[in-house]
């Protein structure tokens with residue numbers, strides 16, 4: 001695509017705004033409503049979020065993961081605990097997550113810290129997954145170099161045989177992180193680039209939320 005064509009890619013957003021009069025005291029109810037609306041709107045992978053972590057030199061990295069649970073205290077995703085993101089989170093638990101619901105001209109971003117989900121919760125979620133995904137978790141040495149696709153598929157087949165006729169055991173190197181937010185921002189695209197932004201913030205996780213509007 002030509003530079004000129006990229007420059008002209010542009011939409012105006014004629015959405016209804018966020019109702020500032022009826023904002024809840026905490027972000028959870030509004031996020032839950034927006035998630036429902038993203039599902040109803042048929043957004044592909046509405047629970048997909050882009051997650052940013054930092055390495056020891058404070059260099060950020062990004063990837064997409066699936067949010068798998070949500071409550072008042074935060075949201076969870078599952079991954080391999082030896083992956084690049086997990087190593088970074090163990091060194092520095094600071095995290096940012098972004099839900100890019102572009103078809104609704106919306107985004108929600110979370111900032112906070114992670115804690116490791118209890119082994120019981122990770123185990124229960126692991127066993128709720130399709131069998132092939134469970135074996136896939138065992139087969140993948142996530143984020144490590146791979147010599148060939150063949151190497152991965154052979155490892156998967158070996159594991160299929162190893163676990164044949166029995167429950168796939170829970171791999172201790174796999175589980176959840178819970179994101180405990182201290183800042184949640186809702187963004188709704190509006191006309192003339194006069195978008196709505198609402199930010200909830202609190203100094204720490206056990207304090208009350210402050211809510212305010214931001215300039216677009």
Ligand SMILES: Cc1cc2nc3c(=O)[nH]c(=O)nc-3n(C[C@H](O)[C@H](O)[C@H](O)COP(=O)(O)O)c2cc1C
Nearest residue numbers: 045048063064065066078079080083084085086143
């Ligand atoms: C739609 C989508 C959903 C994904 N969901 C997950 C997930 O829930 N957990 C996960 O570990 N990786 C997931 N991935 C793969 C990650 O983006 C990433 O490649 C992988 O976790 C390794 O990241 P890392 O090397 O930074 O640790 C997903 C990718 C996409 C595109």
